[in-house]
Structure formats: structure tokens, C-alpha cells
Amino acid sequence: MTHPILSEIEPLASELTAIRRDIHAHPEMGLEETRTAALVARELRAAGLDVAEGVGGTGVVGTLRGSRPGNRAIGLRADMDALSIAEQTGLPYASTVPGTMHACGHDGHTTMLLGAAKALAAKPDFGGTVQFIFQPAEEGRGGAVKMLEDGLFERFPCDAVYGMHNGPGLPAGQFRLRPGPMMAAVDFFTVTFHGTGGHGGSTPHLATDVTIAQAHFCLALQNVVGRNVPAIDPAVISIGSIQGGSPASPNVMPAQIVITGTVRTFSESVRELIRRRMGELAQAHAAAQNCTASVEYGGYTNTLVNDPDHAARASRAASRLVGEEAVDDNAQPITGGEDFADMLKARPGAFIFIGNGVKEDGSFHAVHTPHYDFNDDIIPLGVGYWVSLVRQELGA
Known part of the structure; x- marks a missing residue:
């Protein structure tokens, strides 16, 4: 039996699919989402929301007040940016921008939040305020922090904030989340070994060899998780180049050799x-070869931590829509990163995954790949889910 909310939304399906595919065909990198932001602002205004543009650069916030009395406010957040990946799907609505594609589903996230704004604006039978937050630059360019620095929650007050991401490999119609730490803190590093260089055939004994320093460093680095990090604490160190x-x-x-x-x-x-x-090992192995080393270590985002109470609320809203059996509310943490973590440090809330589906043979295309x-x-x-959550939290 179809849930009444889904029956209410069904007339919007074809329109929303067209919007999603239009965004997909015109991807924009973080802090460059001018076309996407303009589309979002236009659709929100057409639905009757108050709209603020340029929040944190290219961010958009739409404000909707319910028809019932109420002072509470919640924020719903979607991301808008694409990735620097050349699309290989061959779809009729594939990216028209060479080397850039929506390989993480942010086109879908934006569309789903727009759909919620449209549905709730058409039937605002709740008390309080909903802030629809369309964030730029989730993929490593600091969009969440930029919105926060631009006074996001001072200008658009929220008692709680919620986010959602699609999950390839999770069957369509299912949701997953967990209380507490759910996604990892992400850091990037660059280690540079400096030596003299030299002639590898005739006079290697006169050179300081950075290749040996980096080889020992790379091997030693992989021992940090096994021998320095407590066995019950998950951690990953990967060399990318x-x-x-x-x-x-x-x-x-x-x-010189550079490791990232x-x-x-x-x-x-x-x-x-x-x-x-990492710093100690770089310096030690450099010194062993009469070389020097420099280390740059920078954070991309913090650990995403779901407030237990708000995770339970998110689970309840999803369960009301698809049934308790389709919601895993104690899912395993994942080592992917998400800068919604910074919004959750500013306000309590929860992040949830929605199943993006699995093919009949069990295969799927993961995010950040050219066929996704x-x-x-x-x-x-x-x-x-968004409509269910708003009506639950704001007293419909």
C-alpha cells in the first residue's frame, strides 16, 4: 500500500526527473554553481518561498513558514556541486561540460530538496519554519564552512539540521543511519623529500637518495594503524600519488619526491x-638518507556525528514512510567524508542515506566513478522522507 505522502508527491515526479536531468547535463564545480543556484532560486520563488542567494558564495536558502502557529525551525540541507570526472555513461542527458560530471548524486540531492519545498509549500500544514539549505562546494572546497562563516544559522535560525545522501548498493526504498560517529574525518597530506639528486649510473655515492627515503617512509606509514592506533579504533592511511x-x-x-x-x-x-x-617518520627516514623532509597535513572535514536523539527522529520519519524493516538505524560507520559534519557541529541533527538501488545481478556503479x-x-x-520529517518535527 502506497503511503499517502508518496501519493501526494507522485504528480511532481516527471517534473522533478526533468529538473534532475537538466542539472546533471550542466554540472558545475564547487563555488562555481551559478547556473544551478539560479535554477534552485527560480524554482523556490515559483513555489512561494522567501529566497536568499549568494550565501557562502553560491549557496541558496529558501524559507517556508507553516500555516499553523509554532516557533521551532529546522534546516534541510542538500549539496549542489559536481566532480572533476569525465562522464562515460552515454546517457542522453549526460554531462555537456567536458571533464565534469555529477558523479556523486548531488543533482539528485538538490532535486529531492526542491521537490520537498514544492510539496510543503503546496500544503504547509505544519507549525514553525523550514530552512531549505542548498550548499555549494561539498566536494573538498569547504562549502559548509563558507555558509557557516556567512552567518547561516544566525541569518536563518534552525533548532536542528538534517542532511541526506544517496547510497549506491543499498536497495531502493531502504534507508540507513546510526547515532554517534557515522562518517570519518578526512585529512589530506603532502610529504616532500628533498635531496641533492645525482647521476644514478656513475656517481650515486655522491648523491643523497630521496627514493630510498620515500620507500622506507611509505612502508613505515602503513605500520602506524597496526602498531600505533588502538585496535578498536578504525583508521585508514592511503597513499594516492x-x-x-x-x-x-x-x-x-x-x-625531490612528493607523496600525497x-x-x-x-x-x-x-x-x-x-x-x-607521520611527521616523525618523514623526518626520521629523511635523516637516515641525509635528506630533508617537509610535511603538509590539512583537514578536509571533521567526523560526522549524528546526535542520538535526532538520529532517532530521522529514523522514525523514514520508518513512517517505508516501514521499520526498510530502515537500518544502527548501520556501520563508513570512512567516506562529508562536510555536513561542520553543520552538525554548529547545530544538532542527523544525516541519513537513501538507497540508490542495485541491479538484478547485484551490481551497481559507485559514486565518484565515470559510470555512476x-x-x-x-x-x-x-x-x-523530507516531507515526513517536517510534518513529524513541526507538529502536523
Whole structure:
């Protein structure tokens, strides 16, 4: 039996699918979402919301007040930016921007939140205020922090804030979340070894060899999780690139090697431990080869922590829509990162995953890959979740 909220949303489905595919065909990188932001603002105004543009750069906030009395306010957040990936889906609405695509489903997130604004504006039978937050630059360019620095919650007060992301591999119609730490803190590092360089054939003994320093460093780095981090604390250290020398000059020992990578943690103590050990290991292995080392270690986002009470509220809203059996409210944490974590540090709230579906053979395309596409069939479910949550929290 179809939930009444989904029946209410069904007439919007084709319109929302068209919006999603239009956004997909015109992806924009973080802090460059001018076309997307203009589309969002236009649709919100057409639905009758008060709209503020340029929040935190290219962010948009739509404000809707219910028809019933009430002083509470909640924020619902979606992200708008795309990724620097060349699309290979071959879809008729594939990216028209070379080298850029919506490979994480932010086009769908934006569309679902727009759908919720439209549905709630058409039937605002709740008490209080909803702030529809369309955030730029989630993919590493600091959009959440920029909105917060621009006075997001001072200008658009919220007692709580909620976010949602699609989950490839999770069946359509299912939701998952957990109280407490749910997504990892994400850090990036760059370690540079400096030496003299030299002739690798005739005079290697006169050179200081950065290749040996980096080799020992890379191996030692992988021991940090196994031998320094407590066994019950999850952590990941991955090297993403090693660059030095030239393939055209195999007899030349490089004077510099640059290593980059990422670290994922769930506690500040482990995060700081890895930062410290990385610096110690870089300096030690550089000194062993009479080289020097420099370390840059920067945070992308913090651990995403769901407030237990608000996670329970989010679970309840999803369960009312699809049934308790389709909601996993104690899901495993994941080591992906999400800058909604910064909004959750400013206000209590919760982040939830909505299933993006699985093919009959069990396969799916993961986010951040060139064949990924958001599943349009789940748009009504995402809209329904937002509507269910607003009516639950604001007393409909």
C-alpha cells in the first residue's frame, strides 16, 4: 500500500526527473554553481518561498513558514556541486561540460530538496519554519564552512539540521543511519623529500637518495594503524600519488619526491596521533638518507556525528514512510567524508542515506566513478522522507 505522502508527491515526479536531468547535463564545480543556484532560486520563488542567494558564495536558502502557529525551525540541507570526472555513461542527458560530471548524486540531492519545498509549500500544514539549505562546494572546497562563516544559522535560525545522501548498493526504498560517529574525518597530506639528486649510473655515492627515503617512509606509514592506533579504533592511511624524476631520464636520481595521500579517522585523538607519527617518520627516514623532509597535513572535514536523539527522529520519519524493516538505524560507520559534519557541529541533527538501488545481478556503479548515475526512481522517496520529517518535527 502506497503511503499517502508518496501519493501526494507522485504528480511532481516527471517534473522533478526533468529538473534532475537538466542539472546533471550542466554540472558545475564547487563555488562555481551559478547556473544551478539560479535554477534552485527560480524554482523556490515559483513555489512561494522567501529566497536568499549568494550565501557562502553560491549557496541558496529558501524559507517556508507553516500555516499553523509554532516557533521551532529546522534546516534541510542538500549539496549542489559536481566532480572533476569525465562522464562515460552515454546517457542522453549526460554531462555537456567536458571533464565534469555529477558523479556523486548531488543533482539528485538538490532535486529531492526542491521537490520537498514544492510539496510543503503546496500544503504547509505544519507549525514553525523550514530552512531549505542548498550548499555549494561539498566536494573538498569547504562549502559548509563558507555558509557557516556567512552567518547561516544566525541569518536563518534552525533548532536542528538534517542532511541526506544517496547510497549506491543499498536497495531502493531502504534507508540507513546510526547515532554517534557515522562518517570519518578526512585529512589530506603532502610529504616532500628533498635531496641533492645525482647521476644514478656513475656517481650515486655522491648523491643523497630521496627514493630510498620515500620507500622506507611509505612502508613505515602503513605500520602506524597496526602498531600505533588502538585496535578498536578504525583508521585508514592511503597513499594516492608518488611523483619524482622523469621516465625520460632513468639514469638521473631525482632531487625531490612528493607523496600525497589521505587519512580517515573517527576520533580527534587518533587523528592527532597519525598527524604526529607521520611527521616523525618523514623526518626520521629523511635523516637516515641525509635528506630533508617537509610535511603538509590539512583537514578536509571533521567526523560526522549524528546526535542520538535526532538520529532517532530521522529514523522514525523514514520508518513512517517505508516501514521499520526498510530502515537500518544502527548501520556501520563508513570512512567516506562529508562536510555536513561542520553543520552538525554548529547545530544538532542527523544525516541519513537513501538507497540508490542495485541491479538484478547485484551490481551497481559507485559514486565518484565515470559510470555512476543517480536513480530517478528514488526521487519521490527522498522527497517523501523530507516531507515526513517536517510534518513529524513541526507538529502536523
